[in-house]
Amino acid sequence: MLKRKTSFIYLLCLLLLLLGTQGCSAAKQGQPEEKKPQALTQLNASYSTRPINVPAIVALDQHNFEKGFQGEGIAFKWTEIAAGPAQLEALASKSIDISTSMNYVSALLAKANGNDIKVVAGYSQFPKGIAIVAQTELNVKTLADLKGKKIALQKGTMLHEFLIKALEKENLSPGDVEMVAMESVDAAPALMGGQIDAAILPEPLLMKVVSSGKGTLVLNAEGLITGQTFIVARADFALEHPEAVKSFIQLHEESIHWAEQNKEQFYSVAGEQLKLEPKAVEALYPKFIFSTEINSEMIHELKLSAQFLQENGFIKPTVNTDQLVEDLVDMSFL
The missing domain is CATH 3.40.190.10 (Periplasmic binding protein-like II)
Structure with a gap:
């Protein structure tokens, strides 16, 4: 009788173990596999x-x-x-x-x-390598002299922030000048060609415009932006x-x-x-x-x-x- 009871308990434990293993397996199957990144080629x-x-x-x-x-x-x-x-x-x-x-x-x-x-x-x-340049013939001495003038710049960039901060320093607002959206590489020849009054330029465009004699440096970005x-x-x-x-x-x-x-x-x-x-x-x-x-x-x-x-x-x-x-x-x- 004892032997039969022991066998029954053994079979019951074995059955529970098998069911538990299947349950764990099913749970694992239900989980999404972690996606490994593909090797970079x-x-x-x-x-x-x-x-x-x-x-x-x-x-x-x-x-x-x-x-x-x-x-x-x-x-x-x-x-x-x-x-x-x-x-x-x-x-x-x-x-x-x-x-x-x-x-x-x-x-x-x-x-x-x-x-x-x-x-x-x-x-x-390179704050020293960014500056506002004006047409030489306008005889601009300070940024205030550009009130109402066309200033070309790349909008939505640090050049834009530089101009706003520079205007604030002169107690001017963005509305006091006419901002013209233009890539720097296009703004330099536009300034020298008289199509705009001023531009915010990085080097080496800045040096090229100033050395041509057609542009005068008004203010660089040092102390205003990083x-x-x-x-x-x-x-x-x-x-x-x-x-x-x-x-x-x-x-x-x-x-x-x-x-x-x-x-x-x-x-x-x-x-x-x-x-x-x-x-x-x-x-x-x-x-x-x-x-x-x-x-x-x-x-x-x-x-x-x-x-x-x-x-x-x-x-x-x-x-x-x-x-x-x-x-x-x-x-x-x-």
Whole structure:
């Protein structure tokens, strides 16, 4: 009797064990499998050689990105895209994965408008390389002399913020001038041709216009904006391929280092690409700081800029600007 009872208990336990295993198996089958990111085979990035983007100029000459990623089994392709809005459009359409030299205002506005991007590294700072230039024949001495005049600029960029802050400093408002939306590369000849009264230009366009005698420097951006640009990636790309982003930043730093160690050669290479004399490149070089660093001061400045843009109607009042910056910047790749 005892033996029969023991056998019954054994069979019952075995049955419960089998049912439990099937239940766990069914539960696992009901759960969606974690989707693993596919191995990266192609990385597309944008560049601009202007104003004087040292890392881009070196990268195009040395082909270090193509060589570096080839060693990782990844095909690499550069696409030239200069303007912030065009860079953002390319990121949104996924035609590029990483954008270099994106100005901070474009990045802030894009994030505020739902473009899921991440600032992953610094690129450059050049407030001394941005200025308001007026037609020489207008004899402009201060920004107040441009009241009611046509000023060309790339709207929705740091050039736009610079103009608004410069106007405020002179107790003027944006409505006191006529802002004309124009790419910098088009604004320079438009100014020299007399089609506009003034323009906000970065180097080397600034130097070309002033040296032509047809433009007079009115005010540069130092002390008004940081002139900061960043390396920006699609958020989904950065999440799925963090090592590729880190490799990109490392190759970028190698480009900066090469230029610092080979200045004379760099001046020659940059002069050829930008159609400038090497001596002109050498004169402009100190106006630019190239670094991947992102520090607490930069974060603070970004938050101040976001608040400024919100106060001037560029960012919706409902947006938490501090949180916007926190969500935008990701320093884990540095």
